[in-house]
Amino acid sequence: MLTVLIWCFLVPMTAQSETPDTVSISVQNHSGPLQEGRSYTLQCDVFNVAPVAALTVSWLWKGEMIQTQTYDDDLTKTPENVSSTWEITAFRNDSNDMITCLTILDPKQDGPSEQVNKSAAYQVIVHYAPKFTDEYDSVEVVTGGNVSFGCSAEGNPPPEVKCKYTVAINARETTRGRQHTVSITRATSANGGIYNCVATNTVGTATRQITLTITPLGHTTGVNYCLILVVIPVIIIIIASIAQKNVVG
Ligand SMILES: *[C@@H]1O[C@H](CO)[C@@H](O)[C@H](O)[C@H]1NC(C)=O
Ligand SMILES: *[C@@H]1O[C@H](CO)[C@@H](O)[C@H](O)[C@H]1NC(C)=O
Ligand SMILES: *[C@@H]1O[C@H](CO)[C@@H](O)[C@H](O)[C@H]1NC(C)=O
Ligand SMILES: *[C@@H]1O[C@H](CO)[C@@H](O)[C@H](O)[C@H]1NC(C)=O
Ligand SMILES: *[C@@H]1O[C@H](CO)[C@@H](O)[C@H](O)[C@H]1NC(C)=O
Numbered sequence: 568m569l570t571v572l573i574w575c576f577l578v579p580m581t582a583q584s585e586t587p588d589t590v591s592i593s594v595q596n597h598s599g600p601l602q603e604g605r606s607y608t609l610q611c612d613v614f615n616v617a618p619v620a621a622l623t624v625s626w627l628w629k630g631e632m633i634q635t636q637t638y639d640d641d642l643t644k645t646p647e648n649v650s651s652t653w654e655i656t657a658f659r660n661d662s663n664d665m666i667t668c669l670t671i672l673d674p675k676q677d678g679p680s681e682q683v684n685k686s687a688a689y690q691v692i693v694h695y696a697p698k699f700t701d702e703y704d705s706v707e708v709v710t711g712g713n714v715s716f717g718c719s720a721e722g723n724p725p726p727e728v729k730c731k732y733t734v735a736i737n738a739r740e741t742t743r744g745r746q747h748t749v750s751i752t753r754a755t756s757a758n759g760g761i762y763n764c765v766a767t768n769t770v771g772t773a774t775r776q777i778t779l780t781i782t783p784l785g786h787t788t789g790v791n792y793c794l795i796l797v798v799i800p801v802i803i804i805i806i807a808s809i810a811q812k813n814v815v816g
Pocket of ligand 3: 658659660661
């Protein structure tokens with residue numbers, strides 16, 4: 568009887584400190600990539616740790632401590648499960664950052680001091696809707712000329728871009744990496760008009776309109792050719808003959 572009493576009394580008093588079985592990070596009510604602009608609660612679960620009053624749970628983001636939590640009020644000596652939470656609003660520039668949860672158990676008694684445990688790193692992946700990167704919205708080409716214009720969009724996951732237009736026979740779209748290009752060879756007046764481009768990924772859609780104007784090989788260009796082929800040689804001849812006259816005279 569007495570031994571039982573002593574045992575009951577002693578066991579809680581001599582309870583050993585116990586490092587956590589596991590430390591892990593999860594996102595509350597969510598799995599998979601985060602969506603830009605939304606807020607999430609990350610949760611660090613610490614399983615079977617004692618005594619909780621000697622525990623500090625810290626959050627590390629890119630190696631810097633962003634939050635620390637202690638459980639001083641909890642006087643339970645037996646192993647317990649505790650958790651700490653951290654709110655984040657996802658931005659694209661957070662993508663690929665690593666977040667870890669660190670526990671420090673410091674019983675401030677005899678025996679080993681400051682035992683440190685770490686969670687596996689949580690990699691932040693932020694998805695966001697597509698956005699077209701080129702600014703211009705009109706392109707010009709002369710009849711018979713070749714033209715190509717960029718129609719690239721950025722987003723995560725990388726968006727798929729498709730353009731709609733009337734004449735396709737001499738037009739084609741190519742995608743190289745992130746660059747999406749519409750190319751037209753030997754443009755005819757039928758190629759003129761509006762090119763409607765749509766970029767899509769799992770988060771959303773963006774649209775862009777590009778107006779292609781076909782300028783006929785008409786007077787303006789004709790005048791230019793006239794200048795180069797006729798007027799300039801005539802001027803040169805006149806200058807040359809004046810110079811010659813001066814030399815002779
Ligand atoms: C979100 O998760 C927390 C903790 O896991 C839970 O208490 C809460 O009920 C959940 N909320 C919803 C809307 O599922
Ligand atoms: C802690 O959580 C684990 C897993 O959910 C469970 O098996 C264990 O009994 C819990 N411990 C305590 C002290 O609640
Ligand atoms: C990330 O982007 C957000 C919003 O655009 C901005 O407030 C924040 O300062 C940026 N952080 C870094 C590290 O550039
Ligand atoms: C926690 O750290 C201690 C030493 O500090 C180690 O013995 C133990 O295995 C670690 N536990 C986990 C789950 O990593
Ligand atoms: C236009 O492209 C076609 C096919 O690539 C080529 O044969 C032609 O010479 C190009 N025309 C001009 C003006 O560059």
